[in-house]
Amino acid sequence: MEFEGQDISTLSRRELRPVRRELQMVFQDPYASLNPRKRVGEILSEPLRIHKRGNRDEVKRRVRELLDLVGLSPEHINRYPHEFSGGQRQRIGVARALALHPKLVIADEPVSALDVSIRAQVINLLDDLQDELHLTYIFIAHDLGVVRHVSDRIAVMYLGKIVEVSPAEELYQRPVHPYTEALLSAVPIPDPDLSDRRIQIVLEGDVPSPIVPPSGCRFHPRCRCATKICGQQEPPLAEYGGGHMAACHHPLNLGIPAASALAPGGPGRRVATRRRQGRGSGRGTAVSSPPRTSARHRAGRGWRAGSSRARRTRRTARGPTRAAPARRPTAAGTRAGW
Numbered sequence: 001m002e003f004e005g006q007d008i009s010t011l012s013r014r015e016l017r018p019v020r021r022e023l024q025m026v027f028q029d030p031y032a033s034l035n036p037r038k039r040v041g042e043i044l045s046e047p048l049r050i051h052k053r054g055n056r057d058e059v060k061r062r063v064r065e066l067l068d069l070v071g072l073s074p075e076h077i078n079r080y081p082h083e084f085s086g087g088q089r090q091r092i093g094v095a096r097a098l099a100l101h102p103k104l105v106i107a108d109e110p111v112s113a114l115d116v117s118i119r120a121q122v123i124n125l126l127d128d129l130q131d132e133l134h135l136t137y138i139f140i141a142h143d144l145g146v147v148r149h150v151s152d153r154i155a156v157m158y159l160g161k162i163v164e165v166s167p168a169e170e171l172y173q174r175p176v177h178p179y180t181e182a183l184l185s186a187v188p189i190p191d192p193d194l195s196d197r198r199i200q201i202v203l204e205g206d207v208p209s210p211i212v213p214p215s216g217c218r219f220h221p222r223c224r225c226a227t228k229i230c231g232q233q234e235p236p237l238a239e240y241g242g243g244h245m246a247a248c249h250h251p252l253n254l255g256i257p258a259a260s261a262l263a264p265g266g267p268g269r270r271v272a273t274r275r276r277q278g279r280g281s282g283r284g285t286a287v288s289s290p291p292r293t294s295a296r297h298r299a300g301r302g303w304r305a306g307s308s309r310a311r312r313t314r315r316t317a318r319g320p321t322r323a324a325p326a327r328r329p330t331a332a333g334t335r336a337g338w
């Protein structure tokens with residue numbers, strides 16, 4: 001495992017410490033990832049104290065900056081995690097991840113535990129922060145709609161192995177790996193007419209154990225395209241142009257313009273019509289998206305309105321969503337200096 005050209009899998013605990021400043025994590029469950037016994041100020045100051053970043057006043061100032069950065073008010077500094085909504089807790093998790101000015105943030109299903117109404121807020125917050133702080137994200141998610149919205153490049157994993165890597169739009173328009181094609185066929189389409197015409201691909205059988213994976217291609221027991229070689233030889237990741245790579249002995253949609261590969265009646269559709277109709281299965285999926293680097297990719301995708309600054313101004317003006325009742329700082333909080 002390499003980070004900035006350095007193999008970090010063999011580093012000692014002491015050698016890893018400076019690397020950890022550059023790599024931070026946003027966890028999936030905002031209800032479990034914040035210490036319920038600590039106030040927000042303590043939670044956000046902890047990484048600064050561990051890595052000896054500034055004196056007491058500088059740490060306090062940085063904590064207030066972080067709260068402002070994620071759209072929370074400095075008055076929240078003395079509250080406990082249970083006094084916040086799920087979306088606000090995830091904002092605190094994001095603020096903690098940003099405390100040390102990391103270069104790479106690994107977001108592990110950061111919105112899957114949140115209400116649908118809150119998800120867009122957190123996604124937009126991550127978008128804004130990326131623009132402002134020039135961050136790189138590895139965004140792990142099962143929700144292919146969210147993955148499409150946030151990603152520049154997408155890697156599709158099956159049983160712990162990457163089976164396809166591609167620029168985001170290319171992957172959605174022209175999947176090469178049969179597993180990716182099956183995943184995309186399970187994405188809901190908001191148009192009922194189009195949805196009725198679409199044929200979904202059903203993956204049969206159970207997900208095998210990743211501890212004892214099948215021989216050859218790990219997907220072969222469930223793949224509609226499998227042949228003898230698939231059970232014997234593991235396919236390597238091969239390049240199909242434009243940074244699109246897939247590990248498959250019988251790749252799909254090659255030589256087909258991206259726009260027509262998955263269009264109704266297109267070549268991909270003809271392949272799909274040979275399959276049984278029914279509901280798709282997303283089990284065993286892990287889709288992650290390494291960095292996106294340009295705000296232009298996000299323009300016009302329908303989740304956002306207005307500029308980053310304008311949105312944050314509005315958020316700050318109307319206060320946090322679903323704010324818990326304000327509490328006066330307790331004596332303990334005063335003693336703690338927050």
Ligand code: SF4
Pocket residue numbers: 177178179217218219220221223224225226227230235247248249250251
């Ligand atoms: S290598 Fe064979 S089994 Fe594996 S995805 Fe490709 S066609 Fe299917």
